[in-house]
Amino acid sequence: MASGQTLVTFSPLHNTPPDWFFVAFTSGSTEPTADGDGTAVIWGDASDANAVLEYLFLTGGTWGGGDAAGYMLLSNDANVAWTSGENFTADTSTPGNHGTLTATPVACFATMDIRNGVNVLDFDATVNELAMFSGFMPRNYSGSSGITVTVGAMSSTATTGDMSWALFLMSITDNVDDMDVKNFADPQVNQAVDAAATLGAVRYFTITHTDGAQMDSIAAGEFFRVLLMRDAQDGANDDMAGDAEFVGLEIKET
Amino acid sequence: MAVLDDTARTQIWRGLMRYLSGLRESIALNKVELRAAIDATDTWINDNQASFNTALPAAAQSNLTTVQKTLLFCVVAARRVSPAFTRRLLGEIN
Numbered sequence A: 001m002a003s004g005q006t007l008v009t010f011s012p013l014h015n016t017p018p019d020w021f022f023v024a025f026t027s028g029s030t031e032p033t034a035d036g037d038g039t040a041v042i043w044g045d046a047s048d049a050n051a052v053l054e055y056l057f058l059t060g061g062t063w064g065g066g067d068a069a070g071y072m073l074l075s076n077d078a079n080v081a082w083t084s085g086e087n088f089t090a091d092t093s094t095p096g097n098h099g100t101l102t103a104t105p106v107a108c109f110a111t112m113d114i115r116n117g118v119n120v121l122d123f124d125a126t127v128n129e130l131a132m133f134s135g136f137m138p139r140n141y142s143g144s145s146g147i148t149v150t151v152g153a154m155s156s157t158a159t160t161g162d163m164s165w166a167l168f169l170m171s172i173t174d175n176v177d178d179m180d181v182k183n184f185a186d187p188q189v190n191q192a193v194d195a196a197a198t199l200g201a202v203r204y205f206t207i208t209h210t211d212g213a214q215m216d217s218i219a220a221g222e223f224f225r226v227l228l229m230r231d232a233q234d235g236a237n238d239d240m241a242g243d244a245e246f247v248g249l250e251i252k253e254t
Numbered sequence B: 001m002a003v004l005d006d007t008a009r010t011q012i013w014r015g016l017m018r019y020l021s022g023l024r025e026s027i028a029l030n031k032v033e034l035r036a037a038i039d040a041t042d043t044w045i046n047d048n049q050a051s052f053n054t055a056l057p058a059a060a061q062s063n064l065t066t067v068q069k070t071l072l073f074c075v076v077a078a079r080r081v082s083p084a085f086t087r088r089l090l091g092e093i094n
Helices: B006-023 B031-047 B049-055 B058-063 B066-081 B083-090
Strands: A006-010 A020-027 A038-043 A048-060 A069-075 A087-090 A099-101 A111-115 A118-123 A129-136 A147-155 A162-172 A188-194 A203-209 A223-230 A244-253
Touching: A006 A129, A118 A129, A147 A162, A162 A203, A188 A203, A223 A244, B006 B031, B031 B049, B049 B066, B066 B083
Parallel strands: none
Antiparallel strands: A006 A244, A020 A069, A020 A099, A038 A048, A038 A087, A048 A069, A087 A099, A111 A118, A118 A244, A129 A223, A147 A203, A147 A244, A162 A188, A162 A223
16 A cells, blocks of 8 residues: 555544543552553442453553552443442452542543534543544555544634544454453544634644554554544643534544 | 632533533633633622622612522523523523
8 A cells, every 4th residue: 555545534423432431540559550451340338340441541640659640441331330439459359459539430432413414523621532433454554654543623612722632543453352351552642733713614633653552553454443532631732612523534554 | 608619610611611512602712711711700709799789779688698699690691691591590581
């Protein structure tokens, strides 16, 4: 495949809204690892529920010590039992105070909306929200040059301010990856996407992934997943008021 | 009545952004500037309570509770937004 050629595109209708939750925490110990390590167990009066730790974001302190704080992205349909003050541990059936939830879980899927007849996905201004797409990497991907993802988005109400976006990739390798616990690779970001000065105008911006670890080593012909997140809690970079409205995404070979 | 706490101001901030997003009404403020405007509005209301009270007729001054005076202020201000918005607060106006 020649550099610059489109590999695959996704529209809002391709989104599978993840039934996942963000929950803030403070750390009491060294587990789970910062980039997710499969399962976390939430311990509390009413729930000893398993959740898959999809990703962990640090907003303060240092992971591995007792001063870390941030929020975890967890997938589990028993979240109604989780409350602020419960503890979590990892990969064990034995309770241990490896950290404490400091808030109740917040649902985080981008919501479907229609703007002037066009399907869009609304990403909130204060809660990080996600959209998930999946497909097969086209056979004509060279497997060496990486990909450049172009995202189109409008603002619902703002004509000033910036958006911060992150894009995660996950490869599903033949007879290797367990989709129940497989995590996304570290995200690549575009943290300073200006809102369009005209309401209803679409901004196009790019997020680049080099071949290899940044793409979770997705190979040609392999099933893969894409997770797009507006990092609304990025207080330094995301200051656009109101929703961002996603209109589509293109993956091209870099 | 004291100023609203941070949680209440944050709730207004989130709710107002979602409301405006639903309307797709253009605002040329970022999140930080909008939050500052909410804080300033709450502070102004707090600082001018006595002035508002003085402006009310004597009967209202002496017979309405603080919450009722606040509601009075809100619905008159809401009517300046729109009749439809006021109906969302009061149920019906005619």
